[in-house]
Every structure is written in C-alpha cells, then in structure tokens.
Amino acid sequence: MRFVLLGPPGSGKGTQAKMLMKKYNIPQLSTGDILRAEIKKKSKLGNNVKAIIAAGNLVSDDIILNIIEKCDKNGTCRDGFILDGFPRTITQANGLKKLLKKRDLKLNKVININIPDKEVIKRISGRWTCTNCKEIFNVYSKPEKKKGKCDKCSGELYQRDDQKEDVVKDRLKVYKKQTAPLIEYYKKEKNLIDINGILSIKEVFEEILKKL
Ligand code: AMP
Numbered sequence: 001m002r003f004v005l006l007g008p009p010g011s012g013k014g015t016q017a018k019m020l021m022k023k024y025n026i027p028q029l030s031t032g033d034i035l036r037a038e039i040k041k042k043s044k045l046g047n048n049v050k051a052i053i054a055a056g057n058l059v060s061d062d063i064i065l066n067i068i069e070k071c072d073k074n075g076t077c078r079d080g081f082i083l084d085g086f087p088r089t090i091t092q093a094n095g096l097k098k099l100l101k102k103r104d105l106k107l108n109k110v111i112n113i114n115i116p117d118k119e120v121i122k123r124i125s126g127r128w129t130c131t132n133c134k135e136i137f138n139v140y141s142k143p144e145k146k147k148g149k150c151d152k153c154s155g156e157l158y159q160r161d162d163q164k165e166d167v168v169k170d171r172l173k174v175y176k177k178q179t180a181p182l183i184e185y186y187k188k189e190k191n192l193i194d195i196n197g198i199l200s201i202k203e204v205f206e207e208i209l210k211k212l
Contacts, residue, residue, distance in 0.1 A: 001026055001080045002105065004087070004096075006182060007113035008175045009168070010123040011197045012204060016113065017084040019205050031088075034067055035059060054161040056171040058088055058178060073097055088179045093186075109212055110186040113197035113204070117172055125165040128157040143154040170191035 001024050005013040017028040017192045021066040035053060038046035049059045062084060071077055087093040100106060113122075132155030145151050161167060186192040193211040197204055 002100075002107050003081070004083045004107055004110045004186075005085075005111055005113065006179070006180075006192075007197060008115060008117075008120050008187070009171050010120040011113040011115045012201065013084050013113060014207060015201055016111070016208060017082045019201075020082050020208070023209075024080065024082075026082060027076055028082045029068075029071060029077060029086070030082055030084040031059075031064055031067060031086040032084075044110075054167070056162050056167040057176060058174055061089055061091040061095070064088070064092055068092075068096065068099065087182060090181060093182055094204060107186075107189075107191055110182075110189075110192045111195060111208055111212075112183055112192055113195045115197040119198060120172055121165060121168050124163050124168045124171075125159075127163050128159055130155040131158050132156075 003020060005017055007013050014028075014030060017030065020026075020039070021028045035046070037047050039050050039053070042045070045063070049063065052059055068086065083096075087096050096107075121139070122140050124131075126141070128137045128139070128155065129135070130137075130150035133150060133153045135150055135152050136142075138158060144157060146154075148157050149155070150157060162171065168209075183192065193208075195204060195207050195211070199207065
C-alpha cells in the first residue's frame, strides 16, 4: 500500500500515520521527523534548515526531494509507505509522481484530514513538552497539574518555536498557499479521500479505514 497523508499542521497526520503503519505493516516516512533529527545531530543539513523550520516556513523543494530520493534508493519504502508531511508543494508532488512512475507504481490513496483553523491554533499552540522525559501536555486538553512542571518527572515544560501562536498562524498561511492546492491536484487524479479530523483519534482512524 502507498498512502499520502494531507492536512494542515495539527490535524493528526502523524498519529494516524503511526496507526496505519501498525495496521498495514508499512513504514511511515515523515519529512518533518527526518529534518528534526538532522537538527538534533547538528548536521550541515540540520544547521541549514533550523531557522526555516523555527519560522514556520517550508524547506526548499530540492532539499526535500533529495531526502525522498535517498529513501527510495535505500529501499526502505519498496514494499509500501505512508508519507506524512510530504508532498507539501505541487513541485514535490510532481517529483513523487516521477519517482513512482520509474517503478511503474501509483499511490493507492491520498488521505486528506480536515480541521478548522481555530482548532489548529488550539491544538498546536497549547502544546508544551517536558525538557526531561518529553511527555506532551496541552493547556486545553491535557493540562499539567503544577504550572510549567511535568506531572511525571517534575521537569520544566517548554514550547517549540514552531508551536508558538504567531508561528502557528504563519504555518497555516503557508499551508493554504503552498500545500492546500494539492487537494485539487489529487482530486483530479481521483484518489483523494476526505476525512473529518475533528473526531476522536479512534473515530478518525475508523473513518479512514472505512474509506480506504
Ligand atoms: P511537520 O512535522 O511535518 O509539520 O514539519 C515540520 C517543518 O519541517 C515544517 O513546518 C517545514 O518547515 C519542514 N518540512 C517538513 N516537511 C516538509 C516538506 N515536505 N516540504 C517543505 N518543508 C517541510
């Protein structure tokens, strides 16, 4: 199976990708996770993209397509994949199409998770992470008991730069301008399914399975 997950930041793509990965036993490929790992390693690529990601902008298509080509070459996705956070532009979608065509393959489904802007802002800008054990809290849905401290280990909570409200609003603008056109792109290819992302994690997953 070859799936793409589309949707604004905070729509739950990563969570659903992990559930699909278990169900179909195929790897999840998240360009955001790959880039964050590079930043952590302080590699040349990581240093180059750090400020771009912190500001909520998109990394260049060349860099992203290079990452995808490497994954294609090392064969991790040969028997199927779930793409999470890629493609994010028409150029990237065309790059993916070309790669698949070389292998005589097609995408099975593009899963488009819809949530309103207000919910995006609430979900992401409410998120705080423990510096120590990485437990995630949310001021709206899972607040910590003692302000600024982790319930599990009492570590300090922090907010990632790209989760701050102003940056989230910018990420939404970037999504609408550069990524949302992919909805029409894949509708034309007749393999897009629309999912209501405002339901619970379990309900969203069930809706996806029903429509696949
Ligand atoms: P994500 O975790 O998917 O929201 O990605 C975090 C950040 O990484 C995004 O806000 C972008 O700055 C960058 N990024 C991840 N995937 C892509 C992509 N396919 N194209 C451009 N930038 C990306």
